[in-house]
Amino acid sequence: MEETITASPTEVWLSAPPLTEADAATQAGTPAWYRELQEKSWARYLDLPVPKRTNQHWRFADLKMIRFADLAPAAPATDPASLIARAVAGRPETFAAHFVFANNRLIHSEIADLPAAAICLPLNEALVAHSDLVRSHFLQETQSLGGDKFAALHGAATLSGIFVHFPKGCVSEKPILVHHFNGGEGRAIFPHTLVVAEDNASVSVVDVFESITPAEQTLNVGMVDLFADRGGKIQYVSLQNLSDNGAKHVQIHSTRAGRDAAVKVGFVNLGAAWVRNESLNRMVDTGADCQIFSANLANGIQEYDQRTLQSHEAQHTTSDLFFKNALYNNSRTIFSGLIHVKPGAHHTDSFQTCRNLLGSEEAEANSMPGLEIDADQVKCSHGSTSGQISDEEIFYLQARGIPADDARKIISLGFLNESIEKLEGDELKAYLFARVQQKFTALDESA
Amino acid sequence: MSNNATLEAVSIDQDEGNFSYPEDYAYDAGYGLNEGTVDYISNIKGEAEWIREFRHRALKVFFAKPMPTHWASKDLENIIFNNIRYYLSKGRAPVRSWDEVPDDVKKTFERLGIPEKERKYLAGVEAQFDSEAAYSNVKEELTKEGVIFVNSTEGLREHPEIFRKWFGKVIPTGDNKFSALNSAVFSGGSFIYVPPGLKVKHPLQAYFRINAENFGQFERTLIIVDEGAEVTYMEGCTAPKFETATLHSAVVELVAMKDAKIQYITVQNWSNNVFNLVTKRGLAHENAEIRWIDCNIGSRLTMKYPGVIMKGRKARGEVISIALSNNGQHQDTGAKMIHAADETTSNIVAKSISVGTGQSTYRGQVHIPRHLKGCKNNTECDALLINSSSRTDTYPAITVRGNQHATQHEASVSQVSEDQIFYMKQRGLSEGEAMSLSVNGFVNDLVREFPMEYSVELKRLIDMEMEGSVG
Numbered sequence: 001m002e003e004t005i006t007a008s009p010t011e012v013w014l015s016a017p018p019l020t021e022a023d024a025a026t027q028a029g030t031p032a033w034y035r036e037l038q039e040k041s042w043a044r045y046l047d048l049p050v051p052k053r054t055n056q057h058w059r060f061a062d063l064k065m066i067r068f069a070d071l072a073p074a075a076p077a078t079d080p081a082s083l084i085a086r087a088v089a090g091r092p093e094t095f096a097a098h099f100v101f102a103n104n105r106l107i108h109s110e111i112a113d114l115p116a117a118a119i120c121l122p123l124n125e126a127l128v129a130h131s132d133l134v135r136s137h138f139l140q141e142t143q144s145l146g147g148d149k150f151a152a153l154h155g156a157a158t159l160s161g162i163f164v165h166f167p168k169g170c171v172s173e174k175p176i177l178v179h180h181f182n183g184g185e186g187r188a189i190f191p192h193t194l195v196v197a198e199d200n201a202s203v204s205v206v207d208v209f210e211s212i213t214p215a216e217q218t219l220n221v222g223m224v225d226l227f228a229d230r231g232g233k234i235q236y237v238s239l240q241n242l243s244d245n246g247a248k249h250v251q252i253h254s255t256r257a258g259r260d261a262a263v264k265v266g267f268v269n270l271g272a273a274w275v276r277n278e279s280l281n282r283m284v285d286t287g288a289d290c291q292i293f294s295a296n297l298a299n300g301i302q303e304y305d306q307r308t309l310q311s312h313e314a315q316h317t318t319s320d321l322f323f324k325n326a327l328y329n330n331s332r333t334i335f336s337g338l339i340h341v342k343p344g345a346h347h348t349d350s351f352q353t354c355r356n357l358l359g360s361e362e363a364e365a366n367s368m369p370g371l372e373i374d375a376d377q378v379k380c381s382h383g384s385t386s387g388q389i390s391d392e393e394i395f396y397l398q399a400r401g402i403p404a405d406d407a408r409k410i411i412s413l414g415f416l417n418e419s420i421e422k423l424e425g426d427e428l429k430a431y432l433f434a435r436v437q438q439k440f441t442a443l444d445e446s447a
Numbered sequence: 448m449s450n451n452a453t454l455e456a457v458s459i460d461q462d463e464g465n466f467s468y469p470e471d472y473a474y475d476a477g478y479g480l481n482e483g484t485v486d487y488i489s490n491i492k493g494e495a496e497w498i499r500e501f502r503h504r505a506l507k508v509f510f511a512k513p514m515p516t517h518w519a520s521k522d523l524e525n526i527i528f529n530n531i532r533y534y535l536s537k538g539r540a541p542v543r544s545w546d547e548v549p550d551d552v553k554k555t556f557e558r559l560g561i562p563e564k565e566r567k568y569l570a571g572v573e574a575q576f577d578s579e580a581a582y583s584n585v586k587e588e589l590t591k592e593g594v595i596f597v598n599s600t601e602g603l604r605e606h607p608e609i610f611r612k613w614f615g616k617v618i619p620t621g622d623n624k625f626s627a628l629n630s631a632v633f634s635g636g637s638f639i640y641v642p643p644g645l646k647v648k649h650p651l652q653a654y655f656r657i658n659a660e661n662f663g664q665f666e667r668t669l670i671i672v673d674e675g676a677e678v679t680y681m682e683g684c685t686a687p688k689f690e691t692a693t694l695h696s697a698v699v700e701l702v703a704m705k706d707a708k709i710q711y712i713t714v715q716n717w718s719n720n721v722f723n724l725v726t727k728r729g730l731a732h733e734n735a736e737i738r739w740i741d742c743n744i745g746s747r748l749t750m751k752y753p754g755v756i757m758k759g760r761k762a763r764g765e766v767i768s769i770a771l772s773n774n775g776q777h778q779d780t781g782a783k784m785i786h787a788a789d790e791t792t793s794n795i796v797a798k799s800i801s802v803g804t805g806q807s808t809y810r811g812q813v814h815i816p817r818h819l820k821g822c823k824n825n826t827e828c829d830a831l832l833i834n835s836s837s838r839t840d841t842y843p844a845i846t847v848r849g850n851q852h853a854t855q856h857e858a859s860v861s862q863v864s865e866d867q868i869f870y871m872k873q874r875g876l877s878e879g880e881a882m883s884l885s886v887n888g889f890v891n892d893l894v895r896e897f898p899m900e901y902s903v904e905l906k907r908l909i910d911m912e913m914e915g916s917v918g
Contacts, residue, residue: 054517055517056517059844343836356847358847358850358852361817361818361848361849361851362817362848362849363848363849363850364847364848364849365845365846365847365848366844366846367843367844367845367846367856368842368843368845369841369843370841370842370843371830371839371840371841371858371860372841373830373832373838373839373840373860374838375835376834376862377862378860378862379860379861380859381857381858381859382841382856382858383855383856383858384843384854384856385853385854386847386854386855387852387854387855388851388852388853
């Protein structure tokens, strides 16, 4: 990576607290603890250094990507109706609720089929209506996989996104859909997703990220926190399909899985110029299970930087991570995953797989699969491979009358689909798969 | 599980090397490190001006570089560079016959069995006692055929036309803080040259011994194997157990010319107070092969990542690594494979065993840059945890550019299965014996890569380390 440092590296990010006057009005009704937390976060954000080369959490990362010109919070979108139409088109037919945010503001909400006991509200409303419930789960995670400065900035700014709370035994098979649009040159959004599944509750949430207009320098700094109590079940999927020209996307996720809880998380990255996913999965009580999947299709000069931690903190916990990257042109991916089995977390089963399919001579895949084992009676393994489609596979399909180019596409699609297949919900999977297919079509056209 | 029993096992293992003789040195650079230390060493050796300059430049780099604690063990901060002696020797030139070696030094090596092994199966031996080689000999017929096997001082003085070209080229001074330290104060080590086409049948061996307390050993090894030639080099190391920390920081450079083969075998059994911070790297030209076979049993903290730069087409690199960490030990080992030409292949197989509170770490780097074709890497790391307080870490980093390569990495962590132990106990083995058998089975396929004498020794060491670790 050649690095050209200009005379004055713009590492300001945001020079003023990221609240516009309109936001300040929304904020007026929020509880005092929340405003205090925001102030503290802003101070922390100013305090924390911009990540440097020597920070192991940023190894192999292109640090030019986090030199931002002075950003500003996004202004209200000018044509919300067209955005709502975009969000509604092609969405899964059955869903529990659908929220659409544009530039940090809610522009559309629709409750289709939500259990009566469930709370599912935009964050700013939940802060007012369920202050204590939000407070006990809001930005609780202090561990960081390198993005703590981003997390602090998020804490100082977020007011968009949703709060989902499913009380004991509350179950919904249908997903809650949330769209986040970002637009405007030099603008930033701070989407938040907070999901709590109490004992034996079951909930599914899907976030979709898109750009309003292509080719604008925008930044998303999102956070997702998932809490599953005893026997609770959560599925969370993030579909990132921003403009691959200028849009940058940071998403910091944490899961806290309690006794016998099962949490599935999926990251699908198709767009954005640069993506940083941090995924912190903590299994804090016996029987907790976390599964983390990702399917990433990188093209052009896209860079996808993913850092994960599977933290086993109690006996008899399990986790499985399965990431797939298909790379074309000059794209780059970085996968850094760590399995940490803490002292006393005996009888842990933990697995980690990262596979890279390199589709061009210039694409670059970096893998850092890590293990730290401090306990006994542990079964852990990780595997990482990088390679290309073998000639035999192409030949096999050609022998059945499929042209070589199509054969390559079919195999790559199947390769990524292996991650998507592990999620639950046929309609949701079809929705995700269709988006991946769309990007492949765009690939063909650009080639 | 009883930790006392495990401790006993440790002490058995290291008794063989745990003895020292009174210190009586003709040359002593004193404690601490400054420009005067470097000049003292250079004056004693009567070195050429370019070497003195090389040392001084390296010293500046050493002072300028920070400790790599942003990724490495914080234990490094416990090294106090001013409490270490950087040069100690009884005499400047090694002798060619054991009869001329000073009595206490000779006794040291006799107790370690070096002269006996030389008679039996070695083609050449060098024995280093603190800073300088006390004994160095190579079979006459090899000398006639043009093999050079000398220490670093002699190599640079007598054969600069051969060694200067590659000296400090495979591992530049600024590679890391400890390679810079070595470059400033190096002394001893082996400089070997094997002429084209010569296949040295028997291994060459060096034996490194630290005798003095608060001492730093900084040997420098450079092995150049010319076109089509082959050599196997073995090194062993021991030190007595002192109360205070001792530092061993070597730099080993290998150069394999076209079609050459080098096999470099290390059995490291330093006592538990030694910081063993070693930089080892080989440069493989077209169709050449470099194999590092590395076994780490001793030391307090070992940081060693043997590497191969595959510079020529079809060059091959291999690292076979066994690490055993017992109470209070941290074996931070691994491998570095830099592919710099088409159709180069590399293989890493690392197995570690953690006993008691021992910690094993695998750190690896595989780099396949763009515009190359047909490169392959295979990495396997397996870790075995014996006790509930044992720890193991794996930190590989793999970079692949382009669509004409294949890499695969696999790692696993496991325990000796209770079923296996039960099965063996059923057949009359004690639990300890069953455990030893299991662990030996775990590393068996790697142990076979060592020469016969070493593999027998390794099995014995593992048996002893495992003794009392269960119960």
